[in-house]
Amino acid sequence: MVMKPYERNEAIFNKYQVTEDDVKRMAELAEMDFGTEDLHALSEEEIFDELFKDFDLNEGEFPADPNQMYGVLLLKRVQGQLADAALSTMHDIDSFYDYWQENKESIRDAAQLSPAIKEMLVLGFRMAISVGSAASANCLGALYYMGDVVKQDYAKAAELYELAMANGCYQSIINLGYIYEYGRIGKPDHAKAYEFYSLAAALAPSCEAIYKLGDMFSRGRAVKRDMKKAFALYERSLQMAQSDEEYAQPAIRIAQILIDPDCFEYNINPDPLRALALFQRAEIGLRLDIADGQVYYKKRLQEAIEGQEIARAMVEDEGDGGDFIIV
Incomplete structure (x- = not known):
């Protein structure tokens, strides 16, 4: 029997709701007194008191390895x-x-x-999902998708993205596009990916939604390959970027086209000088992304660095009287 969409969302919601036992487990992990009316975590002073007991220290004494105590405190x-x-x-x-x-x-x-932190993190997001936080459903889905904090699970990621989308989170629409474009829960389904990217671009146009739509045209996925349309979408995405991180993705795509020997075939004028500037801006944003834990952008960063070398060589060749013409 195939579930209706609203039935599926209800089933997903019920799956991630917290139970009374979950709340008790959360209190246990945080060493809260579950029997009190004013339920709160220990203060830092109370934590220190507990630690001194754990390390069997008297007043005025310090542990042999202060770093160990600091780690436990953290x-x-x-x-x-x-x-x-x-x-x-x-x-x-x-x-x-x-x-x-x-x-x-x-x-x-x-x-x-500590595995306890991971457990607490998941419980916290589930608590938020239970009271209707679409942003939390999307975020927990992203954690399962990435697998750097919790164990990677694309099926859970897709479920949570669906739930978040049903509750009004537009980012999750884009994220579902990734699920289907790269075949995370089966074979790649480019038609579905295109559908989600298009929906995101229509409902809440964003830098990411627009450049991902451009990717579908540049790669010929679910649509006929059209570099002119892809380039126009990348330019629009660049205009919408509001941070160095957002700027990086359309910037590197545009830059790569501007130094592509085949760009004339796309009716796009080459411009290595602009490409050089875009590669440099892309490098900044990509380095910030990687510092934020998005290590999968390391390959893109290398492309941005190598692209600068190619663009710089083309600019210098033109300055030396080479036959490269900027129209």
């Missing part, structure tokens, strides 16, 4: 903050998502040291 602090942010979703459904966005670097670091 983990306990992050666990407590994750729990507090999760419980805050009862008043503000996106509070956990906001906490993650503001602290994801330290949370990622802590997650590498």
